[in-house]
Amino acid sequence: MQETAFVPGLAWTLPFAAMLLAIALFPLAAPDFWASNLRKLAVGAVLGLPVLILYACFDPSALAHAAADYLSFIILLGSLFVISGGVLVTGDIEARPSVNTAFLAVGAVLASLIGTTGASVLLIRPLLATNQERSHVAHTVVFFIFIVSNIGGCLTPLGDPPLFLGYLLGVPFTWTLRLTPHWLLAVGLVLAAYYAVERRLHAKETPTALTRDRTEIRPIRITGRRNVVFLIAVVASVAGLGAPHRELAMVLVSVISLAFTPKAVREANRFTFHAIYEVAALFAGIFLTMLPALGILHARGPELGLVAPWQFFWATGLLSSFLDNAPTYLTFVAIAQSLRLPPEVVGVTHDVLAAISVGAVFMGANTYIGNGPNFMVRALAEERGVKMPSFGAYMLYSTAVLIPVFVIITLVFF
DSSP, X not given: OOOOOOOOOGGGGHHHHHHHHHXXXXXXXXXXXXXXXXXXXXXXXXXXXXXXXXXXXXXXXXXXXHHHHHHHHHHXXXXXXXXXXXXXXXXXXXXXXXXXXXXXXXXXXXXXXXXXXXXXXXXXXXXXXXTTTOSOOHHHHHHHHHHTTTGGGGSSTTTSHHHHHHHHHTOOGGGGGGGHHHHHHHHHHHHHHHHHHHHHHHHTSOHHHHHHHHHSOEEEEEEOTHHHHHHHHHHHHHHHOOTTHHHHHHHHHHHHHHHHSOHHHHHHTTOOSHHHHHHHHHHHHHHHHTHHHHHXXXXXGGGGOOOSHHHHHHHHHHHHTXXXXXXXXXXXXXXXXXXXXXOSBTTBOHHHHHHHHHHHHHGGGGSTTSSHHHHHHHHHHHHTTOOOOOHHHHHHHHHHHHHHHHHHHHHHHO
């Protein structure tokens, strides 16, 4: 007799809702309390403890699977964070709107080649250095998260974790190239929106700031080039190895990077572990408390009435805005497979898989917690003195800029 999968009651989603509220409200209501990563970890532990006990008693395999996913997630982010922190890009070019827009466009390409995390950590420091003379910088970081940390990563399975899981599921490696039109349209529209906003805010800079930006120019120089090789090694391990060898390889390469990168390079980069510690603390609580929400969704997904590609695009995307987009992707693929659609690829149609893939990757940009690099980029920017929008203010940005883009994507492709 087949064992019935454990499905918790709807009330068990409350710890996850409380975790989201804590992330949104504590920075505003209790900034001194929330500044400590240990306190962030403690909040996640308190909210996650009931879920931990529940799954330890009724579904320990799901708990073990979530722990393994979290460990792989943090090792990947941590290795890319450590290695890219050993690449020092010095110099200061003029932060004109065209220059910043080109910066984001390059990041969109790199995101699909070395992953959204690798591209984000590699490029955010030189982007901040280029804009250090200006007073209006936060909007550039927000659009950086939109494009480099999320939308840019949909062209290869290495670009974003959901697509890599799809590759492991049986999606051909080159299948994601089908998403090139979606990528071009989304990146083009968001870059156009950024250029319009950037021109307006650039015009509001003081004459003193603009003069400093024009005169304090130094040629671009890259130090710590061996870390680029280490970065490629991490990408190769993700593409070619399975667990646990993949994780062991990433840890080994990170240790080598720490050992052989001159200390002066990391000091010049203002490298600290604070940002990755913050991500690790927050996502420990997120991965644990989201278990009931994912379990309910997986069990009751077929009851949602999803049939058309546009429905899968929005359902996958909106949930990927708040749940981790990798398990959300797998859940909606499973829902689509249960519909007995024409089995064009992994048991579903090309259009439905494209909708799920694009929704998971693109809409991870809707909130700070939609994708791992988002919080990391925010933390790095705040370390450099940039006053970033709160959780809610960031969502106002994403609603104003991204939702119209996603509506256009829907009308054109789904």
